[in-house]
Amino acid sequence: MIKFFLMVNKQGQTRLSRYYEHVEINKRTMLEAEVIKNCLSRSKDECSFVEYKDFKLVYRQYAALFIVVGIDHTENEMAVYELIHNFVEVLDKYFSRV
Amino acid sequence: MPAPIRLRELIRTIRTARTQAEEREMIQKECAAIRSSFREEDNTYRCRNVAKLLYMHMLGYPAHFGQLECLKLIASQKFTDKRIGYLGAMLLLDERQDVHLLMTNCIKNDLNHSTQYVQGLALCTLGCMGSSEMCRDLAGEVEKLLKTSNSYLRKKAALCAVHVIRKVPELMEMFLPATKNLLNEKNHGVLHTSVVLLTEMCERSPDMLAHFRKVRQLSSSQLVPQLVRILKNLIMSGYSPEHDVSGISDPFLQVRILRLLRILGRNDDDSSEAMNDILAQVATNTETSKNVGNAILYETVLTIMDIKSESGLRVLAINILGRFLLNNDKNIRYVALTSLLKTVQTDHNAVQRHRSTIVDCLKDLDVSIKRRAMELSFALVNGNNVRGMMKELLYFLDSCEPEFKADCASGIFLAAEKYAPSKRWHIDTIMRVLTTAGSYVRDDAVPNLIQLITNSVEMHAYTVQRLYKAILGDYSQQPLVQVASWCIGEYGDLLVSGQCEEEEPIQVTEDEVLDILESVLISNMSASVTRGYALTAIMKLSTRFTCTVNRIKKVVSIYGSSIDVELQQRAVEYNALFKKYDHMRPALLERMPVMEKVTTNGPAEIVQTNGETETAVLETKPPPSGLQPTNQANDLLDLLGGSDITPVIPTAPTTKPATAGGELLDLLGDLNLTGSPVPAPAPQIAQPSFLLDGLTSPPLFNDIAAGIPSITAYNKNGLKIDFTFERSNTNPSVTVITIQASNSTELDMTDFVFQAAVPKTFQLQLLSPSSSVIPAFNSGTITQVIKVLNPQKQQLRMRIKLTYNHKGSAMQDLAEVNNFPPQSWQ
Numbered sequence: 048m049i050k051f052f053l054m055v056n057k058q059g060q061t062r063l064s065r066y067y068e069h070v071e072i073n074k075r076t077m078l079e080a081e082v083i084k085n086c087l088s089r090s091k092d093e094c095s096f097v098e099y100k101d102f103k104l105v106y107r108q109y110a111a112l113f114i115v116v117g118i119d120h121t122e123n124e125m126a127v128y129e130l131i132h133n134f135v136e137v138l139d140k141y142f143s144r145v
Numbered sequence: 146m147p148a149p150i151r152l153r154e155l156i157r158t159i160r161t162a163r164t165q166a167e168e169r170e171m172i173q174k175e176c177a178a179i180r181s182s183f184r185e186e187d188n189t190y191r192c193r194n195v196a197k198l199l200y201m202h203m204l205g206y207p208a209h210f211g212q213l214e215c216l217k218l219i220a221s222q223k224f225t226d227k228r229i230g231y232l233g234a235m236l237l238l239d240e241r242q243d244v245h246l247l248m249t250n251c252i253k254n255d256l257n258h259s260t261q262y263v264q265g266l267a268l269c270t271l272g273c274m275g276s277s278e279m280c281r282d283l284a285g286e287v288e289k290l291l292k293t294s295n296s297y298l299r300k301k302a303a304l305c306a307v308h309v310i311r312k313v314p315e316l317m318e319m320f321l322p323a324t325k326n327l328l329n330e331k332n333h334g335v336l337h338t339s340v341v342l343l344t345e346m347c348e349r350s351p352d353m354l355a356h357f358r359k360v361r362q363l364s365s366s367q368l369v370p371q372l373v374r375i376l377k378n379l380i381m382s383g384y385s386p387e388h389d390v391s392g393i394s395d396p397f398l399q400v401r402i403l404r405l406l407r408i409l410g411r412n413d414d415d416s417s418e419a420m421n422d423i424l425a426q427v428a429t430n431t432e433t434s435k436n437v438g439n440a441i442l443y444e445t446v447l448t449i450m451d452i453k454s455e456s457g458l459r460v461l462a463i464n465i466l467g468r469f470l471l472n473n474d475k476n477i478r479y480v481a482l483t484s485l486l487k488t489v490q491t492d493h494n495a496v497q498r499h500r501s502t503i504v505d506c507l508k509d510l511d512v513s514i515k516r517r518a519m520e521l522s523f524a525l526v527n528g529n530n531v532r533g534m535m536k537e538l539l540y541f542l543d544s545c546e547p548e549f550k551a552d553c554a555s556g557i558f559l560a561a562e563k564y565a566p567s568k569r570w571h572i573d574t575i576m577r578v579l580t581t582a583g584s585y586v587r588d589d590a591v592p593n594l595i596q597l598i599t600n601s602v603e604m605h606a607y608t609v610q611r612l613y614k615a616i617l618g619d620y621s622q623q624p625l626v627q628v629a630s631w632c633i634g635e636y637g638d639l640l641v642s643g644q645c646e647e648e649e650p651i652q653v654t655e656d657e658v659l660d661i662l663e664s665v666l667i668s669n670m671s672a673s674v675t676r677g678y679a680l681t682a683i684m685k686l687s688t689r690f691t692c693t694v695n696r697i698k699k700v701v702s703i704y705g706s707s708i709d710v711e712l713q714q715r716a717v718e719y720n721a722l723f724k725k726y727d728h729m730r731p732a733l734l735e736r737m738p739v740m741e742k743v744t745t746n747g748p749a750e751i752v753q754t755n756g757e758t759e760t761a762v763l764e765t766k767p768p769p770s771g772l773q774p775t776n777q778a779n780d781l782l783d784l785l786g787g788s789d790i791t792p793v794i795p796t797a798p799t800t801k802p803a804t805a806g807g808e809l810l811d812l813l814g815d816l817n818l819t820g821s822p823v824p825a826p827a828p829q830i831a832q833p834s835f836l837l838d839g840l841t842s843p844p845l846f847n848d849i850a851a852g853i854p855s856i857t858a859y860n861k862n863g864l865k866i867d868f869t870f871e872r873s874n875t876n877p878s879v880t881v882i883t884i885q886a887s888n889s890t891e892l893d894m895t896d897f898v899f900q901a902a903v904p905k906t907f908q909l910q911l912l913s914p915s916s917s918v919i920p921a922f923n924s925g926t927i928t929q930v931i932k933v934l935n936p937q938k939q940q941l942r943m944r945i946k947l948t949y950n951h952k953g954s955a956m957q958d959l960a961e962v963n964n965f966p967p968q969s970w971q
Contacts, residue, residue: 064203069239076205093511094475123447125440125480126400133390133397 049127050102050117055083057111086113096124107131149182150175152196159204172201183214191218192229199233212237212244219251227255227263231270240276249279256286264290265301272305280309284316291323296332303327303338307345314349321346321353328371333388333395336375340401343368347408358409358416369409369419376402376423380430391435403427403444410452417453424449428461436476439469443480450488463488463495470502475511482506482517489524500525504534507541515541519549523556531564535574543581550585554578558590568601572608580615583622591627598632600739606645609636613653616661621670627678630665633658634682635737638689655693659683663700677711680704684719688734698723853969858962859945863890864919866899866945868962870969878938880969882931888919890951897949899929904942908934919949933970941970 051070054063061079070078085097086106097104099117105127106115114131118124150158155175162168179194195214202208215237218230238245248270255267268290271283287309290302306320320342327339347354357368379394379402388395406424410417427445432438442465449462466488469481482503489496503525506518519541526534535557542553557578565571575594579586598608612629620626633640637658643650665671665679680701687697701723704716722730855869866886873879888894895918903909914929935941943962948955 061204069241072202072205072207079205090510092475094479094513096476096479096513098513098516123400123404123440123444125436125443125476126397128476129390129396129437129440 048119048121050119051078053079053082053113053115053117055079055113055115057087057113059083062112082115082117083113086115095128105131107135109135149178149190149194149197151193152200155197156200168204169206172204172206176201176206180210183210188221192223192226195229195233199229199236202236208237209242212242216244216247216251219248219255224260224263227266231266234270235273239274245274245276246278249282252279253283253286256283256290261295261297264298268298268301268305272301272308275305275308275312277312280312281316284309284313284319288319288323291320291327296330296335299327299330300332300334300338303335303342307338307342310342310345310349317346317350317353321356328368328375333398337395337398337401340372340398340405344401344405344408347405354408358413369406369416372402372406372409373420373423376406376427380427391437392432393435393437393441396437396441399427399441400444403441403448407448407451410448410454412453414453420448420452421454421458424454425458425461428458428465433468436474439472439474439477439480443469443484446484447487450484450491459492460495463492463499467499467502470499470506475509475514478506478509479511479514479517482514482521486517486521486524489521493525496521497525497527500530500534504537507537512546515545516549519545519553519556523560526560526564528564528566531560531566532570535561539574539577539581542578547585550582551587554582554586555590558593562593562597568604569607572598572601572604572611576611576615579622579625579628583625586624588624591624594628595631598628599635599737602739605632605636606639606650607648608632609640610645610648610651613640613658613661614651616665620661620665620668623672623675626665626671626675630662630675630678630682633662634678634685637682637686641690655686655690656696658686658690659693659696659700662686666700666704673709673711676709677715680712680715680719684715684722685734687723688731854966856962856964856966858884858943858964859947859958859960861958861960862951862956864888864894864947864949866947868965870966872969878934878936880933880935880941882933882969884927884929884931886919886927886929887923887925888921889923891921892952893921894919894949894951894956897927898947899927900946900948901931902944902946903933904939906935906937906939907941910934935970938971941965 048067050066050068052063052065052067053061055061059080061076064075064079066075082099082104085099085104086108089097095106097106102117102119103122103124104115104117105124106113107128108114114135116127116131118127159168159171162171175197179198182190182194191214195211195218198208198211198214202211211233215230215233218226219234221227221230234245234248238248252267252271255263256271258264258267268287271279271287275283287302287305290298291306293299293302306323310317310320324339324343324346327342328336330336330339343357347357359367376399379399382394385394388398390396393399406416406420410420424445428442428449431441431445433442446462446465449458454462463485466481466485469477470485472478472481485496485499485503503518503521506514507522509515509518519538522534522538538553538557538560542550542557545553557574561571561574565574575597579594598605601608609632612625612632616626616629620629637655639645640658641653641655643652662679662683666676666683671679683697683700687694690697701716701719704712705720707713707716722733726733853870853872855867857865858868859866864886865888866884869883869885871881871883873881884899886897886899897914897917897919899911899914901909901911910932912930912932914927916927919925919927933941942965944959945962946957946959948957950956
């Protein structure tokens, strides 16, 4: 199950956040900061799946923007990876200036 | 009031903020403007304001004052208003807010709206945040929409149905008839959501699962063949621009179908047989050059491993994983390692073939991959490859990140224990781990190691020599120093006598040994526990060494005034050994016997823990009787064995540290000296925190199980003891018994001590009593809490022992309690 979907820029500012499970509003900012810290510290040649607490993060970087999806163990990580790319392609087609 | 700014303006403005404080200021200003606009009940701009509010909410600012506005927007007739209103409802409202119920009527109306887009909005919102009441009310509407021919609505209705089922599982049957035709659609959206719905149903209810698996001869709506057909079409069909992702047709749907097939095929031969072909086809035909193809292959492999597939197919799956491992892409390697980990239990031999690749992954730069490779390597170690694997793993331990070291060390210990080809190799390996990652080794490894060393009798000289050499240079790694000081204490005589068969013996004098132990004692780096070990080791050497006894005496007496309470107590007791009990010293400090391996499951005899925190004299039985699991407190009393206090107990380097009493050696009890003055309140003060940690974690007793009848367990000579029961919600094998002791005679009962013992399948924990005096004439009671762990749900029986002073004489009684009500243990 997808737990959340985040778009965060390199400076840590959240551009988009969607939670599919209830998370307290003050905890959200903390979560986002930690998640982006995890993703920023990874290098280019490391894999895109990070284990974080009790779920996994699948992240993908597009220029200065990180798209991070939190999933639990029942999901296919690679399918989610593709999903992220699909999402970006859809945005691109729809708004034409991504 | 000027028109409120648009959302885009707001976003642009906020982006220009350079600091967090600036941003907060802007947002607060805008929030104030929005609030006043809401108060004015302005219909035209409400939509805009709520949109801005939602954006601010996303950034993390509170936006609860917008909830009612969302409702007003939903009730409006304009589509743009409804759209923002529903979005706001999804983001801001959830079950916890009371206002959400007000939406129910609106949603109901909108579900029957003439425009499909409005219906779609309502379905989305219901499927996102509907509470159980709302779902119950509206499930009928959803079901109706599930049967419509409009594919736009159908797919949304399917997802909404998923949510309804999650909230109210009883409604699942309601959607069953609608699912019959869902898979006949052409529209991929509907197909996808239908598969999700079917997956959810099958996962939630085994009855549904059985229903879907059933072979129905006449109807053509068997689920598995239908899915197989759809999957086949997807693979075989040519290029379809609508659904193409990098050359593969709708991979998301393929993955979903494969997952559903997995659930259907698990543990079911017929279904598995029906899928074998298609799985083989997918596995061989999918293109692997892009990530998409690999994602599908990954799902296929998972499905093959999970269902009852034929062996050819399984081999195919493992080969695919092997190919993944060799791929350059990190993601794929990670995924391969994860799957191999899942399959290593069942297809051990097949995975062994890829062992060398896996071991290579240990050297990868990526943390996630290293972790997976490490876990997998441990799973692959067996008798044949243990030497080679150990070498690799030790090398890995050397170079890996600190977060891995503890796990790696524990893993190495386990593997070494199971597959060690020789004792010497085993000890060498352990030494190696201790020296490379000594500070990361877990606390419970130390007693295990010590026990291992005692058991390999012929290696004592070699072991102690190597340990001595190890700490000569560096005594900062605590577990290493603990093991080393223990061994030196035990086998010091072997060390100085210079007899060692395995290695070149080194010349060590008694003074040198004492030097090193003393420096451990003095060093700032040594933990309190380690110091305890060192002091006891020095003491033991007093019987093993001949010329330096005076030096030992001096050291021991110095620590008699140490600030550390533990050290002080030990030193004083050892001092007493030198002075008053010198005749007992050799017997007490004799060589430790070979210890039996203590398993942590179930004690070998009935034991009990006494919850008293008084500094009671501790009694123990001699070591080989397998003793209580590690989580219980240190005091042991054998009620039924009735053994007398035996002063001749080999000294063990007992530690009562704050680290859990998990040490094997703790169980061998403390030195029992009836005459020794206990200078300071003994470290038993630390006990209460143990006792509360007794069972795994303090269970939460949320409510008293409705009416478990209380019983009178004992009623004699004016003393009555009642038991009341509580069952834990979080842990059904725990029963909490509260005893109340009352006294109906004319004189108080003092020094009341309650003890209990239970059969060996139970575990018992006594907490401290409220007091030790029961006042006369039933004017007060003593309460004490007992926690009983009953994992096998056996009939609860208990034997109790009561001691107290009454009318000037000491009374004692034993009784058995058999009248426990069934609800207290079932």
